[in-house]
Amino acid sequence: TTRLVWFRRDLRIHDHPALKAACRGDGARVIALYLATPQQWEQHSMAPRQAWFIRQHVAALGRSLAELGIPLQVAVVPDYRASVDWIDAFCQRHRVTELFYHYQYELDERRRDAALERALDGKVTCQGFDDGVLLAPGSVTTGSGTSYQVFTPFSRAVIRRLSQALPECVAPPSACGTPLRAPDIPDFDYPEQTVSEADFPVGEVAAQARLAAFCHQTAAEYDAQRDFPARPGTSRLSPWLAVGALSPRQCLVQLLENHPDALTGGPGAVWLKELIWRDFYRQVMVARPEMSRYQPLIPWTAAIDWRDDPQGFQAWCEGRTGFPIVDAAMRQLNATGWMHNRLRMIAASFLIKDLRIDWRQGERYFMSQLIDGDLASNNGGWQWAASTGCDAQPWFRIFNPTTQGQKFDRGGAFVRHWLPALDAVPGSALHAPWEWADKQGMVLDYPRPLVDHKQARETTLAAYQAARNKE
Numbered sequence: 001t002t003r004l005v006w007f008r009r010d011l012r013i014h015d016h017p018a019l020k021a022a023c024r025g026d027g028a029r030v031i032a033l034y035l036a037t038p039q040q041w042e043q044h045s046m047a048p049r050q051a052w053f054i055r056q057h058v059a060a061l062g063r064s065l066a067e068l069g070i071p072l073q074v075a076v077v078p079d080y081r082a083s084v085d086w087i088d089a090f091c092q093r094h095r096v097t098e099l100f101y102h103y104q105y106e107l108d109e110r111r112r113d114a115a116l117e118r119a120l121d122g123k124v125t126c127q128g129f130d131d132g133v134l135l136a137p138g139s140v141t142t143g144s145g146t147s148y149q150v151f152t153p154f155s156r157a158v159i160r161r162l163s164q165a166l167p168e169c170v171a172p173p174s175a176c177g178t179p180l181r182a183p184d185i186p187d188f189d190y191p192e193q194t195v196s197e198a199d200f201p202v203g204e205v206a207a208q209a210r211l212a213a214f215c216h217q218t219a220a221e222y223d224a225q226r227d228f229p230a231r232p233g234t235s236r237l238s239p240w241l242a243v244g245a246l247s248p249r250q251c252l253v254q255l256l257e258n259h260p261d262a263l264t265g266g267p268g269a270v271w272l273k274e275l276i277w278r279d280f281y282r283q284v285m286v287a288r289p290e291m292s293r294y295q296p297l298i299p300w301t302a303a304i305d306w307r308d309d310p311q312g313f314q315a316w317c318e319g320r321t322g323f324p325i326v327d328a329a330m331r332q333l334n335a336t337g338w339m340h341n342r343l344r345m346i347a348a349s350f351l352i353k354d355l356r357i358d359w360r361q362g363e364r365y366f367m368s369q370l371i372d373g374d375l376a377s378n379n380g381g382w383q384w385a386a387s388t389g390c391d392a393q394p395w396f397r398i399f400n401p402t403t404q405g406q407k408f409d410r411g412g413a414f415v416r417h418w419l420p421a422l423d424a425v426p427g428s429a430l431h432a433p434w435e436w437a438d439k440q441g442m443v444l445d446y447p448r449p450l451v452d453h454k455q456a457r458e459t460t461l462a463a464y465q466a467a468r469n470k471e
């Protein structure tokens, strides 16, 4: 018997059900595979930073597997379609009898896996496992058996299920053979951009250490700290979760080890809710394929009259809108590949509801920069901000970028870090620097606001209302 484990967004050996199953100790030969798909990544606007992060993790995975005596083959094929033929041929060449992998829930990925299972039918036994979620999409449904469209009842149902039976983390397999030389990792034929290793160190062990430290030191205070981007109040684990160097199950287990009452509303409960949001968007993605097709989930919102404004879009991308909290957020994204959640909401809202630019432009731009880019969470977040998604922000609610800045960066530490041009502006005026500059008769080396927020708000409300009226 030869067993093949196909690694995708699950670049780890800890808590890897597919790897564990393939290595069950009956002497079978186990080999592993990773396929880079640069053309597919390009279509999905994957960030060069994420490509770099993935390559580093494939290399780390190759080393860990080599120590276990499992050879990892790494190859580059253009796209998912090509991966099906490639694996079919690979299985024949290596006399593979069983294939093990974790499901992915995006539409293209599901189609690829269905095509592969058809191609291998009768030749190779395929075994898929749920992963990348706390509970399998579709396993938690409403009383009438449909998927949840609203977060709070979904979250309650998930917590009920978790209270009955917790998912377990599986240990890494024991060695299948003598240690091997670590594999060579080919060039992925995709642009790459490095990220700061101090911010995002490579490897599942580093991720586990950050998780342990967060659960021990910060999770209990998460509710009070999470909305302030100048404070280290969130876990910053999203990059490892996005490439699967860490599993949400590992997060849950570690959280409950430190805070056993998180399931019943005790310390850590609010962080657990964030992990459940992640599952929520994944189960929506499975139930609503429109999400993978970049279509709005609320049909009437398809009729919103978006503005065509390449210059405004460019200013937003580059952090030159004249609203400090938005610009500092975009500069954090451009410089580091990561953005704080509160800022993702503010920056997205500004693009959509102040500039009235189609949320899909922002979604793609985020994807092209984020080290933690993930279709379900990113699309879910953008459709939340655009009021086009499941359980989204109501369409008539529009963030005021000035008061958001005053509320969540009151001391101005975050804005000052990213916008040194505002050094001279006193704290009380920091989030509306143009008003202060006008009073002083000063010209700042910083743009004036692209829009008048009050006016922009009115025209956006009218555009949403007009779309609703067409329903």
Ligand code: FAD
Pocket (backbone or CB within 6 Å): 226, 234, 235, 236, 237, 238, 239, 241, 242, 274, 275, 277, 278, 281, 339, 340, 341, 342, 344, 345, 348, 366, 370, 372, 373, 374, 375, 377, 378, 379, 380, 381, 382, 385
């Ligand atoms: P923590 O606050 O420590 O939360 C722990 C984990 O829970 C996160 O790592 C993440 O996996 C998950 N999580 C937290 N908040 C959310 C949420 N609102 N939705 C889904 N999962 C969540 N997250 C991504 O992982 N990838 C994206 O591409 C992405 N794009 C976003 C776009 C917009 C417009 C918005 C509003 C949110 C987006 N998010 C995305 C969700 C969220 O902003 C990030 O997951 C979070 O900021 C990551 O930081 P953290 O690891 O410190 O999170």
